[in-house]
Amino acid sequence: MLPTPCYVLSDAHLGTAPPDTEPALVALLDRARREAKAVVLNGDVFDFWFEWRHVIPRTGIRTLGALAALADAGIPVLWIAGNHDCWGGDVLTRDVGVQFHVGAWRGAIGGWRTLIEHGDGLREKEDAPYRRLRSVLRHPLAIWAFRRVLHPDFATRIAIASSHTSRDSRPRDGGEGLRRVAEARLIEEPSLDLYVFGHSHVRAFERTAHGQVYANPGAFLDEPAFLRVDADRIEGCVLDGAGVRVLGAFERRSGQR
Secondary structure: OEOOOEEEEOOOOEOOOOOOHHHHHHHHHHHHHHHOOEEEEOOOOEOOOEOOOOOOOOOOHHHHHHHHHHHHOOOOEEEEOOOOOOEOOHHHHHHHOOEEEOOOEEEEEOOEEEEEOOOOOOOOOOOHHHHHHHHHHOOHHHHHHHHHHOOHHHHHHHHHHHHHHHHHOOOOOOOHHHHHHHHHHHHHOOOOOEEEOOOOOOOEEEEOOOOOEEEEOOOOOOOOEEEEEEOOEEEEEEEEOOEEEEEEEEEOOOOOO
16 A cells, blocks of 8 residues: 555656656655655656666656655655556666566555556557557567667667657547546546546546546646645645645545545
8 A cells, every 4th residue: 555645646758858847756756755655656757768788868867856756765665667658677676776567457555446558558449459569579589689789879769769659649639538548447447536647748637426536637738736645635736936835735535535
């Protein structure tokens, strides 16, 4: 179980994001170190992340330092792999100290029974070609070849170029595809209290007729937005100067422990 207050954010895409994105992210992580009890990074923190034996991408050094400071303070950091940063390894887990998780994460945040997924590849028809490509890119042989055959500078240039293609082909359905996926899952699993996506870069904050909550904080590279989950309340928030602006809130449905 992750303790509360818990901050949840996604899609900073450091490396291609505007220059002010990383300072805002570091500011939020510093705030979390003072105020939160857990942090969830729901994928695509970096536009490209890969770990060679002795080399890592140069991007986001200050962010890694802020995450390490959280871990050193005893605050758990759960990093759920996105489609741009799914190749995490020892640097993130051993050196930085985050919990790196590939795939959907299911657990509790305070009293909220929660399912979190980055969101890539979940639409049944539209994402079928991507799912086939993903099976190749994440195959151990492909990872081995990328690590052993290509010089890191050249490999990074290739990856950034392909990630640019991925961003351009991001779903343009206004988040409707993932909303339908969430709606179906929440109907299938009425015991879920909270279902969280990233990936679409579209903020979502909705409550079902049964009191469940579907949320997407939106892309941090567009706006320093995040979710704050407390024991009995979830808020959609934006870092606003030295403070936090609350965009909306839901109480946890009654009768849940």
